[in-house]
Amino acid sequence: xxxxxxxxxxxxxxxxxxxxxxxxFYQIPHCNGFxxxxxxxxxxxxxxxxxGGYGACCTEYCSIHPESDDTHRVSARLWDDDDVKNLGxxxxxxxxxxxxxxxxxxxxxxxxxxxESRAVPRGPSQIPSDFEHLTYAKxxxxxxxxxxxxxxxxxxxxxxxxxxxIVYVYGSHSYLPQQFLTPYYxxxxxxxxxxxxxxxxxxxETIEQVKAAVGDDCAIAVRMSxxxxxxxxxxxxxxxxxxxxxxxxxxxxxxxxxxxGISEWGEDATPSRxxxxxxxxxxxxAVKDVSKKPVLGVGRFTSPDLMLEAINGGSLDIIAxxxxxxxxxxxxxxxxxxxxxxxxxxxxxxxxxxRWEIGGPPLICTQNATAGEEYRRGWHPEKFDPATxxxxxxxxxxxxxxxxxxxxxxxxxxxxxxHLVEAADDMGGIMxxxxxxxxxxxxxxxxxxxxxxxxxxxxxxxxxxTELDAxxxxxxxxxxxxxxxxxxxxxxxxxxATHDTIPGADASKPNILTPEQIMxxxxxxxxxxxxxxxxxxxxxxxxxxxxxxxDGKQVTIMTHLGHIAPYMDFTLEGPNMHRRLHQxxxxxxxxxxxxxxxxxxxxxxxxxxxxxxxxWEADAVVLVTQRRSNEALYRELKDKIxxxxxxxxxxxxxxxxxxxxxxxxxxxxxxxxxxxxREIDSDNPDVPLPFKRERAVVEREAVLA
Amino acid sequence: xxxxxxxxxxxxxxxxxxxxxxxxxVDPDYxxxxxxxxxxxxxxxxxxxxxASGDGEVVIVSVGDEDAEDAxxxxxxxxxDRGIRIESEERLDPIQxxxxxxxxxxxESPDLVFAGVQSADAVQAATGTALAELLGLPRVAVVTKxxxxxxxxxxxxxxxxxxxxxxxxxxxxxxxxxxGINEPRYATLRAIKQAExxxxxxxxxxxxxxxxxxVTKMFVxxxxxxxxxxNGSAADVAQRIKEIVEECTA
Numbered sequence: 007x008x009x010x011x012x013x014x015x016x017x018x019x020x021x022x023x024x025x026x027x028x029x030x031f032y033q034i035p036h037c038n039g040f041x042x043x044x045x046x047x048x049x050x051x052x053x054x055x056x057x058g059g060y061g062a063c064c065t066e067y068c069s070i071h072p073e074s075d076d077t078h079r080v081s082a083r084l085w086d087d088d089d090v091k092n093l094g095x096x097x098x099x100x101x102x103x104x105x106x107x108x109x110x111x112x113x114x115x116x117x118x119x120x121x122e123s124r125a126v127p128r129g130p131s132q133i134p135s136d137f138e139h140l141t142y143a144k145x146x147x148x149x150x151x152x153x154x155x156x157x158x159x160x161x162x163x164x165x166x167x168x169x170x171x172i173v174y175v176y177g178s179h180s181y182l183p184q185q186f187l188t189p190y191y192x193x194x195x196x197x198x199x200x201x202x203x204x205x206x207x208x209x210x211e212t213i214e215q216v217k218a219a220v221g222d223d224c225a226i227a228v229r230m231s232x233x234x235x236x237x238x239x240x241x242x243x244x245x246x247x248x249x250x251x252x253x254x255x256x257x258x259x260x261x262x263x264x265x266x267g268i269s270e271w272g273e274d275a276t277p278s279r280x281x282x283x284x285x286x287x288x289x290x291x292a293v294k295d296v297s298k299k300p301v302l303g304v305g306r307f308t309s310p311d312l313m314l315e316a317i318n319g320g321s322l323d324i325i326a327x328x329x330x331x332x333x334x335x336x337x338x339x340x341x342x343x344x345x346x347x348x349x350x351x352x353x354x355x356x357x358x359x360x361r362w363e364i365g366g367p368p369l370i371c372t373q374n375a376t377a378g379e380e381y382r383r384g385w386h387p388e389k390f391d392p393a394t395x396x397x398x399x400x401x402x403x404x405x406x407x408x409x410x411x412x413x414x415x416x417x418x419x420x421x422x423x424x425h426l427v428e429a430a431d432d433m434g435g436i437m438x439x440x441x442x443x444x445x446x447x448x449x450x451x452x453x454x455x456x457x458x459x460x461x462x463x464x465x466x467x468x469x470x471x472t473e474l475d476a477x478x479x480x481x482x483x484x485x486x487x488x489x490x491x492x493x494x495x496x497x498x499x500x501x502x503a504t505h506d507t508i509p510g511a512d513a514s515k516p517n518i519l520t521p522e523q524i525m526x527x528x529x530x531x532x533x534x535x536x537x538x539x540x541x542x543x544x545x546x547x548x549x550x551x552x553x554x555x556x557d558g559k560q561v562t563i564m565t566h567l568g569h570i571a572p573y574m575d576f577t578l579e580g581p582n583m584h585r586r587l588h589q590x591x592x593x594x595x596x597x598x599x600x601x602x603x604x605x606x607x608x609x610x611x612x613x614x615x616x617x618x619x620x621x622w623e624a625d626a627v628v629l630v631t632q633r634r635s636n637e638a639l640y641r642e643l644k645d646k647i648x649x650x651x652x653x654x655x656x657x658x659x660x661x662x663x664x665x666x667x668x669x670x671x672x673x674x675x676x677x678x679x680x681x682x683x684r685e686i687d688s689d690n691p692d693v694p695l696p697f698k699r700e701r702a703v704v705e706r707e708a709v710l711a
Numbered sequence: 712x713x714x715x716x717x718x719x720x721x722x723x724x725x726x727x728x729x730x731x732x733x734x735x736x737v738d739p740d741y742x743x744x745x746x747x748x749x750x751x752x753x754x755x756x757x758x759x760x761x762x763a764s765g766d767g768e769v770v771i772v773s774v775g776d777e778d779a780e781d782a783x784x785x786x787x788x789x790x791x792d793r794g795i796r797i798e799s800e801e802r803l804d805p806i807q808x809x810x811x812x813x814x815x816x817x818x819e820s821p822d823l824v825f826a827g828v829q830s831a832d833a834v835q836a837a838t839g840t841a842l843a844e845l846l847g848l849p850r851v852a853v854v855t856k857x858x859x860x861x862x863x864x865x866x867x868x869x870x871x872x873x874x875x876x877x878x879x880x881x882x883x884x885x886x887x888x889x890x891g892i893n894e895p896r897y898a899t900l901r902a903i904k905q906a907e908x909x910x911x912x913x914x915x916x917x918x919x920x921x922x923x924x925x926v927t928k929m930f931v932x933x934x935x936x937x938x939x940x941x942n943g944s945a946a947d948v949a950q951r952i953k954e955i956v957e958e959c960t961a
Contacts, residue, residue: 467897471894482899483904
């Protein structure tokens, strides 16, 4: 199909200083866990987006010096010539696809804990980081300022030598240049503090020096947060940012505009739970109104119509995407080819970001199982090798996220016939009811995308309303059987805190409920007082608390942990989730372990003193304690019928995926289904093939000689 | 109990359409082929009646080239017993199709003959009725429910506006079956494989006569002009409609 001409403007070239970008699709700087030390993974990951039509792709934050070392988290680095070599590969691969390469030069100041380099970071004032524990900066004197500006210049030259076309002087997310601009960080009384002119001085001088060093060869980009949402202390749009834009507009080639500081950067990388796409447009437009230079910015854009609106509405010149480019690296190409229903839209769950927050394992994506696997497993999101055993028929039992993904990929790999058989009347499994939790509507995209793809695949047939038992599977006529029957929330209070059930917990009683009973089965939550027992620590407990409080219940959420829903701090949902629960008057109880549930309430013990018991009144108790695999069908097939009997029916391959194997993140369920389908023709598809590891391998003889 | 079900492999348009060089048909490269949806329900209804009778045979008949056997195999995979395909690579009109079917169906002397109400591609709803005429059978069209009695059947016929006509018809009879009359079963992989082994008898048609019509040109209708899209709030739209009415009646 051809591109709809209304989207033509998205494909017009644009000049950025000395460089021309071929279209308006820009991959914003974002982390992936690869940095400069997994250079192959880094290059293949970014190049996939260039192949998918992006006009420019950026590194993640790219450290300019060992003083800006974010270990335990993983950043890119341009510290020396070897880093130039490593990141140079990324530049070359981007250029091969006609895309520009950008480097986001970064100095973290007090936020960089320097756990690997053990260097001392420098900052405008000596106040410990509001983001990282126990890190102080050395307060910069004038010599320090000159020296650090010199680091920027040297790193910019290395970036140019590596082949980068766009070089940032990055401030957003409360890093050094923005620290100077912001009273919250800058308490100086010299010419680098106080008035706006003084607070802007460090950033302005640094931009000038970088421009003088590489400006003939590279476009100079400035990334600025235009509102930290911290009142007077934080950066403010009108007071600080718009004057700053006017001050340096002549020496900047492109503006990258966002909001927030670092400690609540979920206001920038907004979870769909709290913000719709395009939420930053008012700030971006404010900058565009005063600047003569192109403005780019994020907004979790997945809809080409919203992209158009951003450009035609005078808010942006270039559509920057982070999470939508992870979810679908081929977003631009699909718009170009008029294949809008093939776009794998980001769901805004922020599971990608959670990995950086955890400390830098490779990123993952709920929607795109191939994200991060481009090099190490050789997976391409849009290309699928025909399976060598494609003459087999496959039965996939269960159409949840894992089963749908598996059936879809098997279909794309050309298996003769794939039957996706589901007990319910439609596809989706748990993703049919989870999106009905407050704020999670966009998560249904997990189902929508796969449903559309499966519908297009002639060799994949979806069969609803059909619950297969072991005999049904055995006689179904497939050569390969994949069991994807999902999981369920424990009905007896079994949990990871005590490794035991909770006495009195029995969800067959009317006053004790599990998440599925409430959300899927319509079981009524009796009475007014509800206690939710949350040993899970992610979104389920707090989402139910929000829902039940909105339904008018008086809700207490109790956890054995010291903090409610700790995983939501990694996904940046934590702060606003807390605000929401506070607003709804949900009582949060930590460090309590339930010991007995009875009619009318429960008893709990303090986690560090089991003698210290507390009684809680409750008309209903909700068990969010742990999940279990729904493995009855698998066990019957494996243990009662057995591999030999299955073999005699012609079933040569028999596997399970997703929650049915072990409950896990939806991203990991999707991965599980994808992985099996990618390797369905390997010697033993049950065991994942080894992936390529980027590590130094010792040359023993040379060392010992 | 023997029931003959007449089915058709229909074509569905993809996202893009190109026409053949003579501009009289859609280029088959741009078509997806499948069993006509109505025929799935007709097959299911036949299977249910035969299963209820405990002793029956469902025979699938279709007119078309070898590719049409894909649609017939879907019916065989659902459980139909055998198929008869009347070879034809020509584009036939519904009367010709009915003539081709009539000879074969006559020879089977079925207790009932089913066809879908219409085909999803041609949408003429004529073949079933024409076939009844040629066979000299009573015919009921757009059947949404049926109960079989002794030498007769009580059937519901769907009428306009949600009305239902309940009537009795003597059997043998020809019924054209509406979607929704039942919930068609899915075929297991085993049934699909077994269907590959089932017999499809191929017959050559005798003289089918000349077509009652022929397609001279197929094209995408040109876009009309003069449409005005009314946007804005309900009040804005209402106001604009009022103005238009006033302009037209002034």
